[in-house]
Amino acid sequence: VKSIRAGKSLRIDVEAADEEAAETLVKKMCDDLRIYNPAAHSLVVEARRLPA
Amino acid sequence: MRVAVVRFPGSNCDLDAVAAMRGIKGLSPELVWHESEELGRFDAVVLPGGFSFGDYLRAGSIAARSPAMHTIRKMADSGTPVLGVCNGFQILVEAGLLPGALLRNSSLKFVCQWVNVRVESRRTSFTGLAQEGQVMRLPIAHGEGRYYAPDDLMRTLERSRRIVFRYSDENGRVTERANPTGTSGNIAGISNEQGNVVGLMPHPERGCDPLLSPHRSADGRLIFASLLEGAR
Numbered sequence: 136v137k138s139i140r141a142g143k144s145l146r147i148d149v150e151a152a153d154e155e156a157a158e159t160l161v162k163k164m165c166d167d168l169r170i171y172n173p174a175a176h177s178l179v180v181e182a183r184r185l186p187a
Numbered sequence: 188m189r190v191a192v193v194r195f196p197g198s199n200c201d202l203d204a205v206a207a208m209r210g211i212k213g214l215s216p217e218l219v220w221h222e223s224e225e226l227g228r229f230d231a232v233v234l235p236g237g238f239s240f241g242d243y244l245r246a247g248s249i250a251a252r253s254p255a256m257h258t259i260r261k262m263a264d265s266g267t268p269v270l271g272v273c274n275g276f277q278i279l280v281e282a283g284l285l286p287g288a289l290l291r292n293s294s295l296k297f298v299c300q301w302v303n304v305r306v307e308s309r310r311t312s313f314t315g316l317a318q319e320g321q322v323m324r325l326p327i328a329h330g331e332g333r334y335y336a337p338d339d340l341m342r343t344l345e346r347s348r349r350i351v352f353r354y355s356d357e358n359g360r361v362t363e364r365a366n367p368t369g370t371s372g373n374i375a376g377i378s379n380e381q382g383n384v385v386g387l388m389p390h391p392e393r394g395c396d397p398l399l400s401p402h403r404s405a406d407g408r409l410i411f412a413s414l415l416e417g418a419r
Contacts, residue, residue, distance in 0.1 A: 143244075169281065169283070172280075172281070174287050174335065174337060175287075175288035
């Protein structure tokens with residue numbers, strides 16, 4: 136193990152046309168609501184389609 | 188001078204802040220619920236310590252979006268003095284009224300102890316009665332109080348003299364050993380550019396009565412009393 140970095144994981148369900156649109160929507164929400172503090176944190180958004 | 192002490196769900200230093208200011212002639216502190224629309228009638232605002240909204244997500248992040256903060260932002264922009272203590276400092280940072288971030292202490296433990304803080308700037312609404320270089324004895328009690336500023340922000344803070352307090356030893360020497368939580372540059376408190384918004388992790392309201400201090404000190408009074416000095 137070379138290093139460990141702790142973080143927080145949030146699962147957010149959204150309605151969007153596709154994965155790309157979902158990522159854009161969630162990233163904007165995180166920026167607008169300051170879900171993370173850009174002075175110290177980085178944000179990674181990954182979209183997965185839920186089974187119908 | 189009417190001072191609003193804003194209460195959020197989870198605030199727990201609000202009554203201490205009121206008691207501390209009641210002991211200073213000329214200050215009239217009042218508790219104000221965070222959903223109140225009466226904030227505008229006050230001359231100054233104090234955001235007290237505690238665990239607003241249970242510190243969920245990050246300390247201060249939910250309170251930063253409470254109704255009171257819209258008004259407080261406008262008041263701050265118009266020059267009204269705003270002080271954030273501990274959780275109040277975290278709220279001001281999360282609201283973007285002060286820059287940087289407050290991270291978990293470097294020890295990853297809650298730290299509760301009396302510390303020495305050196306006054307770096309008296310050009311704020313809350314340090315006008317202090318002397319630059321003066322060492323204050325105040326208590327800290329927090330788990331997420333490691334002030335962090337990226338290098339470019341540190342340079343800006345230094346250049347614009349917005350670092351208001353630094354952790355030091357009792358002789359005012361700023362050393363790594365005197366830094367209880369691993370903050371950037373030993374920072375214990377900062378201000379906005381205008382100096383009317385100040386946030387600090389130490390608790391001045393708990394350091395106002397010699398009976399409550401192991402050092403028989405009352406240094407915290409200077410921070411609240413400076414409000415009156417600034418109003419003259």
